Amino acid sequence: MKAKKKAPVVTEPDRMTEIYNVAAQLICEKGFDATSMNDIADEVGITKAGIYHYIEDKKSLLFGIMNFGMDRLETHVIRPARAVADPEQRLRTIINNHALLITSGNNARGHNPITILIEELAGLNPAQRRKIEQRKRAYFDFLRETMTKLKTEGKLKEVDTTVAAFSLFGMLLWLSHWYRPNGRLKKEQVVEEITKIALGGLLRPTARLNRK
């Protein structure tokens, strides 16, 4: 959070954050084209003229939501994980922080609108799409490098690092489609279970036995 204060893309919590969250929620429920700027203004409680003070148009709104999501990933997952030198601890930090980030943003219907919308690349223009794809790619490369380091240290099972990295992404990102904060499982439990399943599938038992 300190790093974020130094070079903020969005200052939280502020009006922009509120608009992104409200808009993402509406777009997830109704679809991108069925959601009007009016709907968003109404839900935030500002006038239609007021909302254009913050957002140019719907395409740039979608792009803004995606960058907002990637900024949060950068702040809460990538930056803290980069600070961890040991690849096993780094992998644990990635899983833990990303799973917490997603589950913390899930609504009562079991959806995390910001995370879900990051896949809506079809709504962007080509330049915007390239930017978001680059940011995602950088995260993927970081995760795969971590797997490669684990392999070098003999801690990774005999698995392909590309499939391993994408499989872990799948497990994590899918949280944004199912986890209900008002359900049986607390988010901390879900994070613990996901960590167990992921590390059980990726790390050699010897590596895990020596983890403390």
Next chain:
Amino acid sequence: MKAKKKAPVVTEPDRMTEIYNVAAQLICEKGFDATSMNDIADEVGITKAGIYHYIEDKKSLLFGIMNFGMDRLETHVIRPARAVADPEQRLRTIINNHALLITSGNNARGHNPITILIEELAGLNPAQRRKIEQRKRAYFDFLRETMTKLKTEGKLKEVDTTVAAFSLFGMLLWLSHWYRPNGRLKKEQVVEEITKIALGGLLRPTARLNRK
């Protein structure tokens, strides 16, 4: 495949299948609202009047694509897996067949439009949405029951079956966002790797040692 011939929902390969595949591809690239019935007709090579012989409107087209996807899942994954009594073999059948079904439908850009569109629930009316949600729920329950049976037999690790089932879904469904058929890995290799990672995370080593 035999079961499909006995009670077909869609006869493959036919014009409907072609329309669904072409439409799903276009919608994935351009977005649902930016894709017109005209675009689809053009791409299939029939007239605009001709396409309305097959499809009532765009909402029912989206619903049709989703049911088409769920029918394929039923035929190639759920039905064959239900025929397997042993829960460990059943789990292997689910992973193997679902991973193959998805990767076989991925395009050169690394996307499986049919699988991706199954998440576009916002484009449906409430009755249609309920139907698709029921079909997905039935598959989830089937997968979780399989996990529960493995737990009863002492073959599952100490993991929560709900988190386990959703994590496996995440790994499998994410294939529809990344696997490129023209890339380094053959789909059979990816299926093998995913099976290794998933079973490594879910099954006790003793269960896996006795698997043959």
